[in-house]
C-alpha cells in the first residue's frame with residue numbers, strides 16, 4: 048500500500064476539523080473493509096486517514112425515549128450479539144449475519160456500509176423498512192434525515208464535504224415491528240447480494256398496516272417498492288395478495304444484466320424474495 | 336509510528352509506517368510469520384488473528400487501529416509443551432493439506448469455540464465461511480472442530 | 494493411530510520393490526530412434542500395493558504438526574540478510590510491440606538497486622512443450638499479464654513505486670480474444686503464420702454414415718470458462734547468485750527437475766551451476782508446474798549481488814500465472830430409440846491464451862476423453878488449440894477432462910430427457926464395462942463405472958427421488 052498518514056481523533060468535532068483542514072487528501076476510516084481494499088488497488092489522492100472508529104459518540108447501541116440508536120461505528124458482530132437488536136430488530140441482525148464472513152463482520156461497521164453506498168449494501172433494506180433516520184455532523188453542526196434521502200446514487204451519498212455519519216435511529220414505534228430480511232448471493236458465505244429484500248408490516252384487525260418493502264441491488268440505490276406497499280395497505284394479508292405485490296415489486300426495479308446474473312434471473316429473484324419476506328413478516332405478525 | 340500492543344500475552348512494540356497493516360507488522364516487524372498473506376483483500380481468511388476477543392482479517396486492519404490491543408496469533412495457540420486441542424485434532428484428522436490456510440482456519444475455529452463451545456455443524460460452517468481452503472479439505476476441518484467441541488463438552492460434563 | 498514412521502515402516506523391505514518387480518517403470522517405455530512409444534499392455538500387479546498395511550488406514554501427515562503450529566516455512570516466510578524485493582511491470586496492452594523501455598528514472602530512486610528488461614535475458618524463451626514464452630516480453634507483448642520489466646529494491650513498497658517510473662513506449666497491435674475468430678485466416682497472428690498451434694484427430698468407425706443412419710441426432714455447443722487455480726500461497730521465489738557464478742533458487746515450483754532445465758536454458762548456464770530448492774508449496778493444482786519468475790529474480794540477484802525475493806500479488810496470480818483452458822465444444826450424437834449411442838462427432842476448440850504451456854497434455858487428454866465413458870462404435874474427434882491475447886492456459890487438475898465431461902454429460906441428460914429415458918438408465922446402457930475399448934482402442938481394465946453409478950445412486954436415493 049502507498050505511504051499514508053494515520054490519525055485517530057476522539058471527537059466528532061476534531062475529526063470534522065481534520066477533514067476540513069486537509070481537504071481532498073483526507074478521508075475517514077472506519078473498519079477499513081471497503082476503504083483499505085480500495086487503497087490497495089487504487090490509492091488515488093488520499094494521504095491522510097482519519098480513524099473515526101474510536102469516537103465515543105459514534106459507538107454503542109442504546110434504547111432511548113426516541114427509539115433505538117445504533118452508532119455508525121458499531122460492527123456487525125456487535126449488532127449480532129446485542130440483546131436489544133436480537134429482540135427488537137431481528138431483520139437488522141439477519142442482514143448483519145449475511146455480510147461477508149465472521150472476520151469481516153468483526154471489522155466492518157454499519158456506518159461504513161451506508162457511506163460506501165453500493166446498491167447491494169446489505170444493511171440498507173432492513174433499516175429502510177424500519178423507517179430509520181441518520182444523523183450526520185459537519186462544520187455547521189448536526190442534521191438528521193430519513194435514510195432514503197441519504198442514498199443518492201451508486202457510491203454517492205448526500206453527505207456534504209467534511210460531514211460524518213454519527214448514528215442511525217429506529218423510531219420507537221417500529222421496535223419489534225414484524226419484519227424480515229433475505230439476501231440471495233451466488234454462495235452462502237462471502238458473496239455480494241444479487242438481490243436482497245426486506246419487509247416490515249403490522250396487522251391490525253386482520254388488515255395490513257404500514258407495509259414496507261425495500262429492495263437492494265436492483266437500482267442505482269436501495270429502493271422502496273412503494274406501489275407494492277400501496278397495494279398491501281389496509282388489505283387482508285392473503286397469499287394471493289402477496290403474490291400480486293411481488294409481481295408489482297418486479298416492475299418497480301431496474302436490475303442490471305451482467306455476467307453474475309441475467310436481468311430475467313434478477314427479476315425472478317425480486318419476485319421470490321419479496322414474496323418470502325412478506326410471507327414471513329405476515330406470519331410473525333399473525334402469531335402475535 | 337510507534338505501535339505498542341500485547342501479542343500472545345507479551346508486550347511488543349514496533350515503529351512502523353502508518354500504512355502498515357497488522358499482518359505486515361506481525362510478519363515483518365515482530366517476526367511472527369505464522370500468519371499468512373493470501374488474497375490481501377479480506378476474502379480468504381489466511382491472515383485471521385484474534386484482536387481483543389474477536390477474529391479479524393489482519394490484512395485489512397491498520398496497525399494503528401490495533402494500538403493497545405490484545406492480539407492472539409497462531410504462534411500463541413500452543414504453549415511450549417502442549418498443543419491446543421484444535422491443533423491436536425487437525426493433525427489427527429489430516430485436516431491440513433498444503434497447510435497454508437491452517438493458521439487462519441485454526442484462529443477462526445478458536446474464535447468460534449471461545450464464544451460458543453458447543454456449536455452445531457451449521458455454526459461451525461458459518462464460523463469458517465471466511466476461511467478458504469483451496470485443497471478443499473473442509474470436511475476434515477469441520478469434523479476436527481466438531482470433535483474438539485465434543486471433547487470439551489465431555490470434559491465439562493465430567 | 495497409524496503413523497508412517499512407526500507401524501508402516503517396520504516392514505520396510507516390503508515397501509522396496511524386489512529385484513523382479515514388474516512395476517511399469519522397470520520396463521522399457523520407449524525405444525530410441527523414432528519408433529512408436531510402447532506401453533505395457535498388461536499392467537503388472539505390484540506386490541507392495543496389495544500387501545502394504547497403509548492401504549485403507551488413516552495415516553497422519555508427517556507435515557501436519559508444523560502446519561498446525563504455523564511453523565511451516567513457505568517462501569514468503571524465509572528471508573536473508575540484505576535481501577531485496579522484486580516487482581514486475583505488466584504490459585499495458587494485450588498485444589503490442591515494445592519500442593523502447595526506459596528504466597533510468599526508476600534506477601535513480603534511492604533504494605532501487607537493479608532493473609531488468611526482456612532484452613537482457615540471455616535466452617528469452619521457455620516452455621514445457623514449445624519454447625514460446627518469454628521471461629519478460631520483448632519485443633512483443635502478447636497479453637496483459639506479460640511482464641515487460643522488473644525492479645529489485647530494498648522494500649516491496651519501493652519496488653512497487655519504482656514500477657511507475659519505468660517508461661515503456663508501445664506500438665499497439667490488433668489483439669484477438671475470441672478463439673473462433675483467431676482460427677480464421679484473416680485474424681491477427683500472435684506467433685508466426687497461424688494461431689492454431691496444436692491439433693489432434695481421433696477416428697474410429699464411420700461417423701458420417703452412422704449419423705446418417707441414426708434415428709435421432711442431437712447437436713449442441715457447450716462452452717466452459719477460464720478458471721484460475723488460486724493457490725492460497727501466491728507464486729514465490731528467492732534467488733541468490735553467488736560470487737562463484739552459481740545460483741541458488743528457492744521456489745514454490747512443483748516440478749523442480751523440469752524447472753531446472755528451463756532455468757538453465759533461459760539463464761544460459763549449465764544445470765550444474767543451478768541449485769533449485771523446491772520448498773513446501775501452499776497449493777499448486779497445476780498452476781506451479783513450470784517456471785514463472787525464477788529467471789527474472791535470478792538475473793536481478795546477479796545484477797544486484799544480493800538475494801532477491803519476488804512474491805506475486807493476488808492480481809498477478811490471476812493474470813500472469815496460467816489458468817484452465819476454456820473449451821468451445823460442438824457435440825453431434827446419433828442414438829437409436831432405446832438411447833444407445835451409435836455415433837459421436839466432436840469438435841473442440843481450446844482457447845489457449847498467449848502461450849502454449851501444457852496445452853499438449855490438455856488437448857491429448859481432452860480429446861481422448863471427449864466421447865465420454867461410453868461404448869461408441871463410431872467416433873470422430875477433432876481438436877484445435879488456438880492462441881489468443883489472453884492469459885496463458887496451462888496445467889490444471891484434470892488436464893481437459895472436466896471441460897469435456899461437462900459437455901458429454903450435459904448431452905447425455907438432454908438425450909435421456911428427449912427420449913424419455915431415465916438419466917441413470919441411459920448411462921448404464923452405454924457405459925464402459927470390463928474390457929471395453931476406449932475411443933483410441935485401448936482395452937480398459939478395472940472398470941467400475943456401472944458399480945459406482947449404482948452404488949452412488951442407491952446412496953443418494955435416486956430411485957426414491959424420482960418416484
Ligand SMILES: Cc1cc2nc3c(=O)[nH]c(=O)nc-3n(C[C@H](O)[C@H](O)[C@H](O)COP(=O)(O)OP(=O)(O)OC[C@H]3O[C@@H](n4cnc5c(N)ncnc54)[C@H](O)[C@@H]3O)c2cc1C
Pocket residue numbers: 074075076077078079080081082083084099105119145146147148151154155156157158159160161162163167168169170210211212213237238239240376377378
Ligand atoms: C471480504 C468482504 C466481504 C464483504 N461482504 C459484504 C457483504 O456481503 N455485504 C455488504 O453489504 N458489504 C460487504 N462488504 C463491504 C464492507 O464490509 C461493508 O460495506 C462494511 O460495512 C464497510 O464498513 P467499514 O467500517 O469497513 O468501512 P470503511 O471501509 O472504513 O469505510 C467505508 C467508506 O465509508 C467512509 N466512512 C466510514 N465511516 C464514516 C463516517 N462515520 N462518516 C463518513 N464517512 C465514513 C470511508 O471514508 C469510506 O469511504 C464486504 C467486504 C469485504 C472485504
